[in-house]
Amino acid sequence: MFALIDCNNFYASCERVFRPDLNGKPVVVLSNNDGCVIARSNEAKALGIPMGAPAFEYEKIFKDHNVAVFSANYTLYGDMSNRVMSILSEYSPEVEIYSIDECFLKFDGLDRFFNLYNYAQEIRQRVKKWTGIPISIGIAPTKALSKVANHIAKKFPEKTNGVYIIDSEEKRIKALKWLPVEDVWGIGPRMSERLKNKGIKTAYEFTQLSDEWVKKEFTIVGLRLKHDLQGILTLDLEKQKDKKSIATTRSFETMYTSFDDLRERVSTFASLCAEKLRRQRSVCQSLMVFIRTNPHRKDLPQYSKSIEINLPIATNSSIELSKFAIMGLKMIFKEGYHYKKAGVITYNLISEGCIQANLFQEIDIRHKKLMEAIDKINSTFGKNKVRFAIQDPKGIQKMKQEKLSPCYTTKLSDVITVYV
DNA sequence: TCTGGGGTCCTAGGACCC
DNA sequence: TCTGGGGTCCTAGGACCC
Numbered sequence: 380m381f382a383l384i385d386c387n388n389f390y391a392s393c394e395r396v397f398r399p400d401l402n403g404k405p406v407v408v409l410s411n412n413d414g415c416v417i418a419r420s421n422e423a424k425a426l427g428i429p430m431g432a433p434a435f436e437y438e439k440i441f442k443d444h445n446v447a448v449f450s451a452n453y454t455l456y457g458d459m460s461n462r463v464m465s466i467l468s469e470y471s472p473e474v475e476i477y478s479i480d481e482c483f484l485k486f487d488g489l490d491r492f493f494n495l496y497n498y499a500q501e502i503r504q505r506v507k508k509w510t511g512i513p514i515s516i517g518i519a520p521t522k523a524l525s526k527v528a529n530h531i532a533k534k535f536p537e538k539t540n541g542v543y544i545i546d547s548e549e550k551r552i553k554a555l556k557w558l559p560v561e562d563v564w565g566i567g568p569r570m571s572e573r574l575k576n577k578g579i580k581t582a583y584e585f586t587q588l589s590d591e592w593v594k595k596e597f598t599i600v601g602l603r604l605k606h607d608l609q610g611i612l613t614l615d616l617e618k619q620k621d622k623k624s625i626a627t628t629r630s631f632e633t634m635y636t637s638f639d640d641l642r643e644r645v646s647t648f649a650s651l652c653a654e655k656l657r658r659q660r661s662v663c664q665s666l667m668v669f670i671r672t673n674p675h676r677k678d679l680p681q682y683s684k685s686i687e688i689n690l691p692i693a694t695n696s697s698i699e700l701s702k703f704a705i706m707g708l709k710m711i712f713k714e715g716y717h718y719k720k721a722g723v724i725t726y727n728l729i730s731e732g733c734i735q736a737n738l739f740q741e742i743d744i745r746h747k748k749l750m751e752a753i754d755k756i757n758s759t760f761g762k763n764k765v766r767f768a769i770q771d772p773k774g775i776q777k778m779k780q781e782k783l784s785p786c787y788t789t790k791l792s793d794v795i796t797v798y799v
Numbered sequence: 800t801c802t803g804g805g806g807t808c809c810t811a812g813g814a815c816c817c
Numbered sequence: 818t819c820t821g822g823g824g825t826c827c828t829a830g831g832a833c834c835c
Contacts, residue, residue, distance in 0.1 A: 409803090410802090410803035410804075411803050411804070412801090412802090412803075413801085414801080414802050414803055415802060415803055417803070417804095431802085431803085432802090433801070433802040434801075434802080435800080435801040435802080436801090436802085438801095451803085451804095477834090477835085478806095478834075478835045479835075480835080481835075564833095564834080565833065565834080566833085567832065567833050567834080568832095568833095569831085569832060569833085570832080570833085597832090598808095598809060598810070598832090599809075599810095600808070600809065600832080600833080622805095622806075622807095623806085623807075624805090624806075624807090625805090625806095626804080626805060626806080627804090627805090628803090628804065628805080629803085629804080630802085630803065630804090632801095673802090674802090675801090675802060720803095722804090724805095779801090
């Protein structure tokens, strides 16, 4: 059996852990630049605030209903996620961390010794007690079905007490007949539209289609999903693998028109990518730089361009990546536009130990030591303590984050104070 | 005025090989 | 009358996830 554990309204719940006064009240978390709503407490959902809603369109609702609004605090969410995952890992040797707030556990043979429902309730209580984060658990013979079970647990919290198990054919069919096809994991807007055109409305009807048709229309991906939903074990736990691409992209709070401003951003993004590469001990062989104007500003001329660069020698040096990213920027930058977003994406990643030398260029071995020193200093004394002169010279805030909460769990000066 | 960021996998088709 | 057969690799684009 597989269990899918999912944190309820994760980012909103993280904020609430340290603000218990917000329990029972609507809470939303906004994306970078305080742009869109990316997490909502149940109370906020009940107010009709949709996922991805532009914040400025909902300001009145926020105000009228006293909604607690937060800027995304990824440092906090990342740390809380680690805490939750480490607790979950104690309940099974086979774990797949699927996203920041979701985790699959494999319960092989566990049902011979434990009552799975009680076992799952114990997990829920421990995670809640040790971290303050509420979770839901779905258990079923396959991954796709555990997703379905989780959906049910979340939809009917009173009836299920946050745990639902699909352990019989009757329950499987009942669940699939209840689940709208667009809510199936792996069926997105395109697929569900095509299914609806064919008259398919529920997950169950999807599983009644012929293998040939599903494969023809939705490739092997769709077919695997169909089988998994039928209870045929198709999707297994996946091992934590190195990332195949690493990106740093941002929208700006204001629009930039000068090359120098973009150069600062792009070199900072390249350095951030380099840091992430070093953390996973990878080097990249290629990078892409893109810049674009604000597509929502129909009144302004639009421009969007990207360029890919193959590096002569694979690297994770901030200096090298920054140099090539700026080189790319020079080739695509055009005067006269208001730029709103830029990014650097590194790909064709290989392991640090497998760098292929280049006949015409030597690897500067000094970079490796320098990067090690920089990473060490920054991890000991705090982010960005050492950075390149080209980056962020005045330390200007480049993102709108007006409602940022403290880093309660990762910064000593932000630790919560308790008055007795 | 104000609209996020970071990933994965699969396929078709072109270019190339012998 | 009437143009072989069997491969690999790469890339762009599309779909999906959170």
